[in-house]
Amino acid sequence: MSEVLLEAQAISKRFGGVRALSEVSLSIRRGEIYGLIGPNGAGKTTFFNVLTGLYAADQGRFVFDGVPLKISAPHEVAKAGISRTFQNIRLFGSMTALENVMVGRHLRTGAGIVGAILRDRATREEEDAIAQRAHELLTYVGIHRHSNILARNLAYGDQRRLEIARALATEPKLLALDEPAAGMNATETESLKGLIDALRADGNTILLIEHDVKLVMGLCDRVAVLDYGEKIAEGPPAEVQRDAKVVEAYLGGTVA
Amino acid sequence: MNLRDKQPALYWCGVALVAIALIALPLVLTLVGTAWVRITNLAILFIFLALGLNIVVGFAGLLDLGYIAFYAVGAYVYALLASPHFGLHLPFWIILPIGAFFACVAGALLGAPTLRLRGDYLAIVTLGFGEIVRILVNNLSSPFNITNGPKGITRIDPFRIGELEFYNSDTWMGILFTGPAKYYYILLLILMAVIVINLRLQQSRIGRAWVAIREDEIAAKSCGINTRNVKLLAFAMGASFGGIAGGMFSAIQGFVSPESFILHESIMVLSMVVLGGMGNVWGVIAGALLLSFVPELLRYTVEPAQQALFGRMLIDPEVLRMLIFGAALVLTMRFRPAGLWPESRHRQEFSGEHRS
Numbered sequence: 070m071s072e073v074l075l076e077a078q079a080i081s082k083r084f085g086g087v088r089a090l091s092e093v094s095l096s097i098r099r100g101e102i103y104g105l106i107g108p109n110g111a112g113k114t115t116f117f118n119v120l121t122g123l124y125a126a127d128q129g130r131f132v133f134d135g136v137p138l139k140i141s142a143p144h145e146v147a148k149a150g151i152s153r154t155f156q157n158i159r160l161f162g163s164m165t166a167l168e169n170v171m172v173g174r175h176l177r178t179g180a181g182i183v184g185a186i187l188r189d190r191a192t193r194e195e196e197d198a199i200a201q202r203a204h205e206l207l208t209y210v211g212i213h214r215h216s217n218i219l220a221r222n223l224a225y226g227d228q229r230r231l232e233i234a235r236a237l238a239t240e241p242k243l244l245a246l247d248e249p250a251a252g253m254n255a256t257e258t259e260s261l262k263g264l265i266d267a268l269r270a271d272g273n274t275i276l277l278i279e280h281d282v283k284l285v286m287g288l289c290d291r292v293a294v295l296d297y298g299e300k301i302a303e304g305p306p307a308e309v310q311r312d313a314k315v316v317e318a319y320l321g322g323t324v325a
Numbered sequence: 326m327n328l329r330d331k332q333p334a335l336y337w338c339g340v341a342l343v344a345i346a347l348i349a350l351p352l353v354l355t356l357v358g359t360a361w362v363r364i365t366n367l368a369i370l371f372i373f374l375a376l377g378l379n380i381v382v383g384f385a386g387l388l389d390l391g392y393i394a395f396y397a398v399g400a401y402v403y404a405l406l407a408s409p410h411f412g413l414h415l416p417f418w419i420i421l422p423i424g425a426f427f428a429c430v431a432g433a434l435l436g437a438p439t440l441r442l443r444g445d446y447l448a449i450v451t452l453g454f455g456e457i458v459r460i461l462v463n464n465l466s467s468p469f470n471i472t473n474g475p476k477g478i479t480r481i482d483p484f485r486i487g488e489l490e491f492y493n494s495d496t497w498m499g500i501l502f503t504g505p506a507k508y509y510y511i512l513l514l515i516l517m518a519v520i521v522i523n524l525r526l527q528q529s530r531i532g533r534a535w536v537a538i539r540e541d542e543i544a545a546k547s548c549g550i551n552t553r554n555v556k557l558l559a560f561a562m563g564a565s566f567g568g569i570a571g572g573m574f575s576a577i578q579g580f581v582s583p584e585s586f587i588l589h590e591s592i593m594v595l596s597m598v599v600l601g602g603m604g605n606v607w608g609v610i611a612g613a614l615l616l617s618f619v620p621e622l623l624r625y626t627v628e629p630a631q632q633a634l635f636g637r638m639l640i641d642p643e644v645l646r647m648l649i650f651g652a653a654l655v656l657t658m659r660f661r662p663a664g665l666w667p668e669s670r671h672r673q674e675f676s677g678e679h680r681s
Contacts, residue, residue: 147549161540172537176549178530185529186522239549
């Protein structure tokens with residue numbers, strides 16, 4: 070088993086005349102938290118959307134877990150083992166928190182129409198297993214007391230956590246979090262940091278897009294910096310922070 | 326459902342009362358007039374249709390304005406396989422599944438190319454599909470006479486189980502069972518099955534996937550749901566309910582023609598789903614019953630009421646019926662936009678404990 074879980078090879082994506090991503094290459098190792106940072110419009114979310122099959126890349130390819138990743142449709146990517154959350158939370162609003170996580174189990178379960186109608190033993194056992202796993206995951210992310218509350222009625226921070234629980238339900242090898250701390254206050258961010266730390270401790274590999282520099286520096290093992298669709302730096306946070314190009318991209322001036 | 330656990334005696338008493346009422350219903354209605362038994366049967370057929378459409382519209386959130394086409398497919402399959410038209414007389418329990426199958430295929434055929442569309446665009450395509458099917462059966466009379474065109478197909482076989490005929494009256498144990506009353510019992514039986522199937526579908530892996538697609542398609546895809554297949558499944562399931570209902574309609578009426586499958590019927594079924602409460606099986610049933618019975622009640626009351634009040638007919642009953650009907654729908658949308666009995670999704674009541 071190779072140390073590298075995901076390798077992006079020269080990924081390019083254009084929107085008309087805008088080069089959203091130009092030949093971005095990076096590799097994510099197993100068990101690490103890999104941060105993707107950069108100013109607004111740098112192409113971070115585009116990279117996410119290409120990776121998870123929402124957009125097709127113009128060029129380049131991904132090698133995931135040792136095999137080329139066939140990005141034909143988002144559900145194929147999820148099946149391959151990449152699960153994501155969204156910058157603007159996308160939960161199933163009129164389903165309960167529990168049901169949201171249960172939907173996440175769809176991929177790893179198999180009951181069909183006939184099973185649903187006959188409700189045979191195998192289907193019932195599978196349903197129980199789905200519910201049980203969903204309960205465990207809700208406990209894991211710390212919102213189990215809200216199991217039966219509709220997703221849209223959850224507090225903002227809890228919605229973020231629910232999205233993570235739903236993503237975990239698909240048994241991902243790579244968990245991709247798109248700005249999980251967006252819109253959170255300092256306390257909420259701190260507690261989210263605890264959750265992400267716990268996820269790494271439990272062996273998850275995480276790709277993290279984040280604006281909150283403090284959070285990124287505190288959490289990530291390595292970060293890559295995107296600016297105008299190009300990767301301008303990569304490495305441990307402390308190093309990247311001192312990189313002249315990075316400072317320029319963020320502050321918009323030349324460093325003396 | 327809580328009552329069942331808290332006070333089982335009360336719950337089962339209630340169930341028994343409802344069962345007795347449902348069994349006695351046609352016998353009581355026969356005393357009022359056999360027409361009311363027929364109206365009840367049609368209402369049950371509309372419940373089938375509304376529940377089938379509810380899978381597509383209520384669960385999966387796909388607006389389908391041509392649903393009646395599947396009803397037509399079922400009705401014509403029955404008519405062709407059990408009438409002198411082709412000289413075929415297969416028994417109903419063989420034809421109904423065949424009709425469901427053909428409707429299911431029609432659903433998949435419609436769904437496969439169109440399910441990339443969403444919202445209004447999907448609605449327009451399904452509207453077109455409904456009309457295509459109607460116009461097709463209207464014109465498939467030459468060069469080969471398949472559907473007999475606008476004249477329709479007559480003398481369709483009624484249901485028959487061994488010696489038991491469904492079109493005539495029988496007296497058992499001193500009680501008169503008319504033809505419609507006998508149909509009522511078989512419809513009621515199938516209705517029970519259809520309700521159970523719907524409730525089970527709703528609380529299943531596939532049912533959750535449908536709702537997930539309705540709520541947020543992109544998130545559903547990212548959760549690993551193959552949205553195209555799951556939507557196709559919704560279309561096919563909904564269509565097969567329509568097909569079964571169509572077959573029974575053929576048998577009960579003994580006659581089908583393209584006129585029974587106009588756009589107005591699609592809209593009627595959709596109104597039942599929306600009025601009752603999209604996504605809630607019981608709400609949809611209530612909607613179907615209301616929209617089936619209220620117009621009939623008005624039909625029988627509007628004229629005498631006007632005669633009594635004014636001594637003559639001021640407004641044509643048909644006009645007044647549509648007026649009241651329209652007003653009721655507008656008021657519902659104004660005051661209960663989610664329907665009379667909307668879906669409550671607080672159903673996974675594990676109350677913090679794992680079910681074992």
